[in-house]
Amino acid sequence: MNQLIIPLLDGTLVAATPLIFAAIGELIVERSGVLNLGVEGMMLVGAAAAFGMALHGQSPAAAICVAMIAAALMASLFALLALGLAVNQYAAGLALTISGSGLASLIGRHFGARSGTTIARVHLQGLSDLPVVGKVLFGQDPLVYLALALAVMAWWFLNRTRPGLVLRAVGEAPEAARAIGYRVLRIRYLAILTGGAMAGLAGAYLSLAYTPLWVDDMTAGRGWIAQALVVFATWKPARVVLGAWLFGGVTVAQLFAQTFGLQIPPQFMSALPYLATIVVLVAISRNPQTLRLNTPLSLAQPFRPDH
Amino acid sequence: MIRLYLERRAVPSRVMGFVAPALAVLAMVLCAIPMLRLAGLAPLATLRVFFIEPLSSANGVSEWLLKANPLVLMGLGLMIGYRANVWNIGAEGMYTVGAICAAWMALRFADGVHHWLLAAMMLAGMLGGMLWAAIPAFLKTRLNTSEILVSLMLTYVAQLLLSWLVNGPMQDPQGLNYPQTALFSESATFSPLIAGMRLNASVFITLGAVPLAWLLLQRSFLGFQLKVSGAAPSAARYAGFAQGRLTWIALLIGGATAGLAGMFEAAGPLGQLSPVISPGYGFAAIIVAFIGRLRPVGVLLGGLLLSLLYLGGEAAQMSMNVPAAMSRSFQGLLLLCLLATDVLVDFRIRLRP
Numbered sequence: 001m002n003q004l005i006i007p008l009l010d011g012t013l014v015a016a017t018p019l020i021f022a023a024i025g026e027l028i029v030e031r032s033g034v035l036n037l038g039v040e041g042m043m044l045v046g047a048a049a050a051f052g053m054a055l056h057g058q059s060p061a062a063a064i065c066v067a068m069i070a071a072a073l074m075a076s077l078f079a080l081l082a083l084g085l086a087v088n089q090y091a092a093g094l095a096l097t098i099s100g101s102g103l104a105s106l107i108g109r110h111f112g113a114r115s116g117t118t119i120a121r122v123h124l125q126g127l128s129d130l131p132v133v134g135k136v137l138f139g140q141d142p143l144v145y146l147a148l149a150l151a152v153m154a155w156w157f158l159n160r161t162r163p164g165l166v167l168r169a170v171g172e173a174p175e176a177a178r179a180i181g182y183r184v185l186r187i188r189y190l191a192i193l194t195g196g197a198m199a200g201l202a203g204a205y206l207s208l209a210y211t212p213l214w215v216d217d218m219t220a221g222r223g224w225i226a227q228a229l230v231v232f233a234t235w236k237p238a239r240v241v242l243g244a245w246l247f248g249g250v251t252v253a254q255l256f257a258q259t260f261g262l263q264i265p266p267q268f269m270s271a272l273p274y275l276a277t278i279v280v281l282v283a284i285s286r287n288p289q290t291l292r293l294n295t296p297l298s299l300a301q302p303f304r305p306d307h
Numbered sequence: 308m309i310r311l312y313l314e315r316r317a318v319p320s321r322v323m324g325f326v327a328p329a330l331a332v333l334a335m336v337l338c339a340i341p342m343l344r345l346a347g348l349a350p351l352a353t354l355r356v357f358f359i360e361p362l363s364s365a366n367g368v369s370e371w372l373l374k375a376n377p378l379v380l381m382g383l384g385l386m387i388g389y390r391a392n393v394w395n396i397g398a399e400g401m402y403t404v405g406a407i408c409a410a411w412m413a414l415r416f417a418d419g420v421h422h423w424l425l426a427a428m429m430l431a432g433m434l435g436g437m438l439w440a441a442i443p444a445f446l447k448t449r450l451n452t453s454e455i456l457v458s459l460m461l462t463y464v465a466q467l468l469l470s471w472l473v474n475g476p477m478q479d480p481q482g483l484n485y486p487q488t489a490l491f492s493e494s495a496t497f498s499p500l501i502a503g504m505r506l507n508a509s510v511f512i513t514l515g516a517v518p519l520a521w522l523l524l525q526r527s528f529l530g531f532q533l534k535v536s537g538a539a540p541s542a543a544r545y546a547g548f549a550q551g552r553l554t555w556i557a558l559l560i561g562g563a564t565a566g567l568a569g570m571f572e573a574a575g576p577l578g579q580l581s582p583v584i585s586p587g588y589g590f591a592a593i594i595v596a597f598i599g600r601l602r603p604v605g606v607l608l609g610g611l612l613l614s615l616l617y618l619g620g621e622a623a624q625m626s627m628n629v630p631a632a633m634s635r636s637f638q639g640l641l642l643l644c645l646l647a648t649d650v651l652v653d654f655r656i657r658l659r660p
Binding site: 077109 | 313346394396446450451452453455456457459460461463464467468470471474475590593594597630631632633634635636637638639640642643646647649650
């Protein structure tokens, strides 16, 4: 039984990690009142940048930094359109996803089937060797812990700090926030940059740790699933983590079912994470009150300070 | 310091409505030059291969129109949705299911000559696309679920469904185990308009859909309701327009056009199904709708432009070894540029002293 449960739990934590990064980033963006549908594109650019750096012999840390910067640059392109020119945020986000996926394939065209460096798992003397829980809890790679730490930090920032309060105020009532002297666009720009860097981190995790191999469109919709997670979590960081574990579990369970030779076509199993996304979205949206009470009020509405 | 700022025009500029997309294309080309340089290619020669060479032969023009066909048709359907503020981004999935349903008809009546078969396949394609669009429509109207995420997730599901079908139930029994269906019979494929070229009569249906879309949007009460519910949702609510019905209609139109486009592709240039039946037409159609500024004639022109980008990308890949991803990057770049230049329709740039 342990041979089944341990890899399942282990795989769930790993599969959930990129989702946590991307979803926490997007959560911060959406809490500031901006909807960036470009997560998938930024993740892809991050994944390609990190993989390229790793191939050229750079350390994982350097590769991750470059991925975060690259994705944040993509995010500033979005910010230029969505904030600077106040264009439709849906369209600007979609444009970012489309150009991101093209750009990532362009960067990755020579990567071939080589693999770069990967991220080593931590090993804590004593703790990691504990039976059952040892490897799962104390033997992950550092980024698994970083994802959880960032989720906690996001919660603390949003709910326990003054800048977090300001960010939420900007998301709920930008006019009022501006009237009392806050720079709405600047705050939103910082949120978008943060979201971009987090998406880049998610992408880097995919191409460095999760599947250290370059494949075109390797995110396979994870950016969109992260987007759905934010809604599922009703814009609360703790629930993002829960949701990500749920999705990680579904992803890993279907991989296991495939290797155990269940008599179900593999395509049906592969469709499970996407179907699960729809199911959880339905579950959370069914009661209109839940969303109405939690959605940042100014979400996706362009803000144009008057002159 | 001199600073630029945007001043809202009293009325949207008609001239800019035409100038903005042209500016966007120009801006895209200007951005493309350093990108090509970085990739180690001579920019001007590459741009020539991209935009001029594909159209320098009759066959090239035939391919151009052939590729524009699904893009324009899907762009029209998406445009109607976007006008109503219904964000269907899953046209790729609806296209796939439309192609699957049409292929099922084709394979079901593979023997003999059936004059009605193409018409039946078109119907099946549209119904398939509408079926796939009905899922986000139902979930949106009944359960309040975001149509953006649902329609996109269903695209992945549709692609996996196709992969399963061509590897299993619909696989060609005589096909040496290749993941593809049997070739459609002659009754189930469009015959070429001109011998030796792949262009077929389905383009006329797309061409006919352009004025139909115009009539719907500009001359019908339904179109008026769709536009109002997109531009001013609260006004639509006060006027008593049934929002749920409009969401259904917007998504079903998008599904029908995408499904029909899938059928055109399956019964046209493809002639059978394989795991990959679209080079991202469903996503390119989003760009087509925007580059056409959400207007029917604009969508027609936008479709021709995006088709040229596809064609140029293929030509450049073959003759100059330009990576295939280049044309997808150009597509995204074009949409980014368009969103920026489109601001000029409603605003003018002013200098702040």
